Amino acid sequence: MLYQSKIKNLSKVQKMVFISMLIAFALVLGYLERTFVPVVPFPGVKLGLANIITLTSLYFLCFKEAFLLVVLRVTLNSFFTGSFITIWYSLSGGILSLIVMFLLIHYSKDKVSIAGISIIGAVSHNIGQLIVVAITTESINVAAAYFPILAVSGIITGILIGFTVNYLLPYINRIFK
Numbered sequence: 729m730l731y732q733s734k735i736k737n738l739s740k741v742q743k744m745v746f747i748s749m750l751i752a753f754a755l756v757l758g759y760l761e762r763t764f765v766p767v768v769p770f771p772g773v774k775l776g777l778a779n780i781i782t783l784t785s786l787y788f789l790c791f792k793e794a795f796l797l798v799v800l801r802v803t804l805n806s807f808f809t810g811s812f813i814t815i816w817y818s819l820s821g822g823i824l825s826l827i828v829m830f831l832l833i834h835y836s837k838d839k840v841s842i843a844g845i846s847i848i849g850a851v852s853h854n855i856g857q858l859i860v861v862a863i864t865t866e867s868i869n870v871a872a873a874y875f876p877i878l879a880v881s882g883i884i885t886g887i888l889i890g891f892t893v894n895y896l897l898p899y900i901n902r903i904f905k
Contacts, residue, residue, distance in 0.1 A: 824856030843890030
């Protein structure tokens with residue numbers, strides 16, 4: 729179900745516009761997410777709406793382009809929010825999640841559903857962030873105590889993101905026909 733063969737027919741400019749649109753959508757989704765009132769009282773628990781774009785990009789772009797998308801999305805988002813301290817948390821989670829989802833899509837795509845890939849990606853994102861917490865606090869205790877909360881939220885949001893991407897992919901695929 730990879731759609732990369734269709735996007736290969738695009739010119740460099742068309743591909744750059746497509747990637748730019750994905751980044752813009754991710755930034756808008758990130759902004760919308762920040763406007764929501766937190767449903768749970770735990771800091772760091774979010775819907776992860778921008779991960780819709782990250783997962784979608786893995787079906788249309790090569791790894792290098794998807795990596796660029798994640799780095800630009802996180803960097804631009806930190807400029808818009810003025811929260812430069814969280815860039816390391818976002819980057820570590822985003823990059824680890826991207827790598828894990830890429831490997832799953834390319835090596836286990838027939839065995840793992842899009843929702844399954846999304847769940848594993850969401851939990852990987854949380855693990856990446858907790859690694860930075862452990863490094864910055866020089867203790868694994870905080871990360872270990874917080875992992876169950878983030879794992880449960882990652883599973884729930886991973887399901888929602890996975891179903892959304894599963895629904896979205898055929899519509900984006902129509903653009904390239």
